[in-house]
Structures are given as C-alpha cells and as structure tokens.
Amino acid sequence: MKCECSACGSIFDGFSKPISFRKCWPEDLPDSPGVYLICVRKRGAAPEAALRSLSKLRKSWKMYAKYCEDYLKLLKRISDCPVLYIGRAGGPGSRNTVSGRYGQLRGGHVKEVPLSALARLGWEMEIRYRKCQRTETPQMERRYLKEYERAHEDKPALNVRMPRGE
Numbered sequence: 001m002k003c004e005c006s007a008c009g010s011i012f013d014g015f016s017k018p019i020s021f022r023k024c025w026p027e028d029l030p031d032s033p034g035v036y037l038i039c040v041r042k043r044g045a046a047p048e049a050a051l052r053s054l055s056k057l058r059k060s061w062k063m064y065a066k067y068c069e070d071y072l073k074l075l076k077r078i079s080d081c082p083v084l085y086i087g088r089a090g091g092p093g094s095r096n097t098v099s100g101r102y103g104q105l106r107g108g109h110v111k112e113v114p115l116s117a118l119a120r121l122g123w124e125m126e127i128r129y130r131k132c133q134r135t136e137t138p139q140m141e142r143r144y145l146k147e148y149e150r151a152h153e154d155k156p157a158l159n160v161r162m163p164r165g166e
C-alpha cells in the first residue's frame with residue numbers, strides 16, 4: 001500500500017503493509033531488528049484539546065503536567081503527511097526488535113504520551129516496518145529520516161526532540 005502523501009512518494013515502498021496500531025498484538029510484528037513508521041490511519045479531534053486537558057493536571061501534579069505538555073506540543077506539528085514517526089528497533093548494543101518496540105510504544109516509551117493522547121482524541125494509527133540486520137538499523141533510520149526531510153523540508157511530527165522554552 002502506498003503512502004497517500006505526494007511528498008512521501010515512493011520513499012517507503014520497501015516497508016510492510018500498514019497494521020492497525022489498535023488491533024495489533026506484539027506477535028503480529030517480527031521478532032527482528034528493523035526500522036518502523038507510525039502513520040495516521042484516521043484523523044480525530046484537533047490536538048489542541050489534549051493541551052487544554054492539562055490544566056487540571058497542572059494543579060495536582062505540576063511536574064508531570066510539564067512533562068506531558070512538552071510531548072503534547074509535538075502534536076501541533078502534525079501536517080497533511082500521515083507519517084508521524086520514523087524509528088528503529090534494535091541496533092549495535094541493543095537486542096530490541098520491532099515487536100519489542102511496539103510493546104514499549106504501548107506503554108513506557110516516551111512517545112507513548114502523544115500517541116495515547118491522539119488515541120483518546122479518536123485518532124487511529126498504524127505501524128509499518130522493514131526488517132534489517134541489527135548492525136544496519138542506525139544507517140537505515142538515518143537514511144529514511146534524511147529522505148523524508150528532503151522531501152518534506154521538515155522531520156516527521158514526533159521525530160523532533162522535546163521542545164523547550166516555547
């Protein structure tokens with residue numbers, strides 16, 4: 001299946017077909033190192049609602065609210081392109097796999113904050129992967145990020161580092 005973004009074109013042709021994030025089990029994904037994409041399947045409510053919902057949390061747990069806010073600000077960067085994130089699983093010094101990384105994204109990975117916020121706003125996400133050798137993952141990740149950035153003149157919405165002082 002082709003990405004519907006004209007800027008993406010054929011960059012991600014070598015990736016698996018999309019698997020619904022919500023319906024996926026870790027077993028549906030390969031126990032192999034690789035690179036993966038998190039893409040939008042269906043858009044939901046505007047992300048601003050997630051930031052507004054923080055006002056209550058700010059009163060009860062200020063530090064956690066600040067932590068969430070920094071990640072939720074990334075949602076404002078979402079463009080027409082469905083690709084939200086390009087990542088890698090496993091690499092030199094890491095025995096992680098695509099399947100293992102998916103488990104972390106569902107709970108415990110820093111990107112879980114914006115992803116679960118989008119899910120609560122009715123967004124549906126999907127994951128696509130491309131298996132590769134453990135030693136290749138860093139250069140594969142760099143390659144796809146570079147190609148993406150060249151085509152869109154920006155990184156995927158969730159690939160920027162945590163915004164500070166905004």
Ligand SMILES: [Zn+2]
Binds near residue numbers: 007
């Ligand atoms: Zn695109």
